[in-house]
Amino acid sequence: MSNLDTKPAEDVCGREASDGPVRELLTGRTVALGGSTQVRRLLPNLGRRMVGAWCFVDHYGPDDIADEPGMQVPPHPHMGLQTVSWLHEGSVLHRDSLGSLQTVRPRELGLMTSGRAIAHSEESPRDHAPLLHGAQLWVALPDAHRHTAPAFEHHPDLPEVTADGLTARLILGTLDGAASPGTTFTPLVGADLTLREGASHRLPLEPGFEYAVLSMAGSVEVDGVRVEPGSMLYLGCGRRELPLLAHTDGSVLLLGGEPFEERLVMWWNFIGRSHDEIAQAREEWNAGMTFGEVRGYDGARLRAPELPPGPLKSRGRVR
Numbered sequence: 001m002s003n004l005d006t007k008p009a010e011d012v013c014g015r016e017a018s019d020g021p022v023r024e025l026l027t028g029r030t031v032a033l034g035g036s037t038q039v040r041r042l043l044p045n046l047g048r049r050m051v052g053a054w055c056f057v058d059h060y061g062p063d064d065i066a067d068e069p070g071m072q073v074p075p076h077p078h079m080g081l082q083t084v085s086w087l088h089e090g091s092v093l094h095r096d097s098l099g100s101l102q103t104v105r106p107r108e109l110g111l112m113t114s115g116r117a118i119a120h121s122e123e124s125p126r127d128h129a130p131l132l133h134g135a136q137l138w139v140a141l142p143d144a145h146r147h148t149a150p151a152f153e154h155h156p157d158l159p160e161v162t163a164d165g166l167t168a169r170l171i172l173g174t175l176d177g178a179a180s181p182g183t184t185f186t187p188l189v190g191a192d193l194t195l196r197e198g199a200s201h202r203l204p205l206e207p208g209f210e211y212a213v214l215s216m217a218g219s220v221e222v223d224g225v226r227v228e229p230g231s232m233l234y235l236g237c238g239r240r241e242l243p244l245l246a247h248t249d250g251s252v253l254l255l256g257g258e259p260f261e262e263r264l265v266m267w268w269n270f271i272g273r274s275h276d277e278i279a280q281a282r283e284e285w286n287a288g289m290t291f292g293e294v295r296g297y298d299g300a301r302l303r304a305p306e307l308p309p310g311p312l313k314s315r316g317r318v319r
Helices: 275-286
Strands: 022-026 027-033 038-043 054-063 073-079 083-087 092-096 101-104 107-114 118-123 132-141 153-157 160-163 166-174 188-195 200-204 210-217 221-224 225-227 229-234 241-246 250-257 266-269 269-274
Touching: 022 038, 022 225, 027 160, 027 210, 038 229, 054 083, 073 210, 083 092, 092 107, 101 107, 107 118, 107 166, 132 210, 153 188, 166 200, 166 250, 188 241, 210 221, 221 250, 225 229, 241 250, 266 275, 269 275
Parallel strands: none
Antiparallel strands: 022 229, 027 038, 038 054, 054 132, 073 118, 083 107, 083 132, 092 101, 092 118, 107 153, 160 166, 166 188, 188 250, 200 241, 210 229, 210 250, 221 225, 221 241, 266 269
16 A cells, blocks of 8 residues: 655645534545556545545445456555555455465454554455456554554454444444454544445534545535545535435445644655654665565565655644
8 A cells, every 4th residue: 555656745734623513525636556557546635634544535436357366556655644454356465574465355354553654565366356346445543552662453354333224344444333453543434335326324523523425436415515536525524324325226435533742754655743754764774674574475675755955844724
């Protein structure tokens, strides 16, 4: 799960959170993600940088990869964040510098906590399904936990909340009494909502959280706004429930959490607190230090690109 941009701009994580409900429709920009995979990047977005601690959201597919290599992301580093692999179709083989080797399949949670330093690769298995469809997401780690030991978790069985025509599978956090087994470090929620055509529900929410909904498939109306696949509706704070109406069979990801108050710098695949910290991480990765080695990937690892000419600045959200 990577940002493969060879000239990454400084991503300033944090923008003033709304004090109440809003309906802000975000569209993604197309970014190459190794091999034949193209993603739609919804966060960071020109108008919105974070949703709670969620700071990076890509949506990809459905892509026909029957005669293609599929996802091929070489070894690369991370620090200061968690990565979430979430699939609707296909599979992804995860390797990391801890020695983890795990195939992640549809609606299974692949959760990697980078802590101070980890490296990993992601690829479609040699014998892969014809379609690839999913989302890749990052969660920023708070200062108190960003130097925690790196770890990888795989949870194939996740709790569900069900109602007539609605199934909500918990990716992270809690929703309506259900709790994901995935490790979290800030109050947040991630849930995959599958709706049958005609389903109409009011989903309970935490008023202290800010929320967004990413459309994965079908046509679902979220608080009166029809959200089409590959777009995301930012909803703000102060909601106790969320109206949902499925015009077709559909699926959306609900992302939310307490507004993240810390000042951050996000550049390439690193989240830090200062320019010097990011520069040191870049130097250590390119020198083969600190982040460990990913064994078994057939190819060279990525080198970190050049830093921008000016200093990276940390900024934050004021609520």
